[in-house]
Amino acid sequence: MLPPRTDLTRDLAEWLPRQRWFGAKDGDIGDVSVGAATELRAGDPALHHLVLDVRRNGVPDRYQLLLGVRRHLPDRLRHVEIGGTPEARLYDAAHDPELTRVLLDALAGGASIGPLRFHHLDGARIRTDLASLPITAEQTNTSLLFGDAYICKLFRRLGDGVNLDLEVNLALTRGGCAHVPAVRGWIELEPGPDGAGPVTLGLLSDYLYTGADGWSLAIASVRDWFAHPPPPGDEWAELDASAAGGDFAAEAERLGAATAQVHRALGDAFGVTVIPAEEVRAMAARMHAELTATCRSVPGLAPHARALTAVFLDLAAQASPLTVQRLHGDYHLGQVLRTESGWALLDFEGEPARTQSERRALAHPLRDVAGMLRSFEYAARFLITKAGTVPTESGPHLETRAHAWAARNRAAFCRGYAAAGGPDPAAHSVLMHAFEFEKAVYEVRYEARNRPAWLPVPLKSLAHLIT
Structure with a gap:
């Protein structure tokens, strides 16, 4: 049996902000109420499904909670305890098999x-x-x-x-x-x-239990590459990332092919349409507006603003009808698994910082390609941001290594994507640059708000892409 609603909501108001999945950590919870409560199992332990209405600064949100109720809470569930009374301990039942x-x-x-x-x-x-x-x-x-x-x-x-x-x-x-x-x-x-x-x-x-996520595989490759002996003298300028034993390029190429096949399947399932040139120009204007707003909040992006603006203006000037369809929407190495039978794509929810309407919007398939290319840039530089995880080479030399790894795997992914029937990124350079720079602006804004220590990753990669 559930405790009185006032006691339950008081406990929830204290417990919710401490959860990693709760999206309102940056402000006080004004009100928590139970919108719906459904008993899924009676007895001890009991299971209730709750829909919680949460208000923060007047903005409503809904969350779901599997609420467990036990007279005696075992030690294995203490870490997910919510509160309750001595006779009815409440906890997050997602942790109770x-x-x-x-x-x-x-x-x-x-x-x-x-x-x-x-x-x-x-x-x-x-x-x-x-x-x-x-x-x-x-x-x-x-x-x-x-x-x-x-x-x-x-x-x-x-x-x-x-x-x-x-x-x-x-x-x-x-x-x-x-x-x-x-x-x-x-x-x-x-x-x-x-x-x-x-x-x-x-x-x-x-569950693809034999799968290894693409991010982990890529990071292992980068670590192997960073551990590879440095070249002599002035040979850094022609550094070849294929020399490392943990080369990822073959997998990147296979991932590109799998991506093209999923894009084709998405087109078959949801249809493909063509938007007029006016909508492409409006898209370019939105990209530029996001750049302007981000430069105001993240001054470190400002030195790149002129080059990025030129790409968005170029897209608008060359606008023509564009084929669009449903996409993955938040495509990166953490959203793919390498299994015994090949690559699998996960999590089609779209970018977390976008609205629902933005996530559902149709786009050209190269927008997903741009997301994965940006992920290669992230993987190449992730270890540099973590002290003690890479050899003690100078900063410029590490950046040279990172750039060489990213360039090799970007090229392999695009090669696999085009060979499997996807639009060739090399044949759509203006659109490709615009999508990638749009994604980079999004990354800068996201990192500044959520992971400031990662902000150098998108900023440093931009220095290479705009040259």
């Missing part, structure tokens, strides 16, 4: 419990005998591993309507795309009285 198995049961049975709807893909058989383990590295969501079979992503902060990750992955699964984990089921909140569509709460997919 005894209770999360309820989700598998409901998904397998296609259950409807209160306003919650549990769906499984037609023909999909879901095992219900698996214990869960939360992935602790995630920030904006919480994912549960069920054995080595499934991964269930719980969307902590709830948007309106169908989540993009479900919408895109479901369409690609139904289309037979081999480069995404197959969707098994999903959880949603039924439409409210305002007539709005169902809200996505969770997504169950196959």
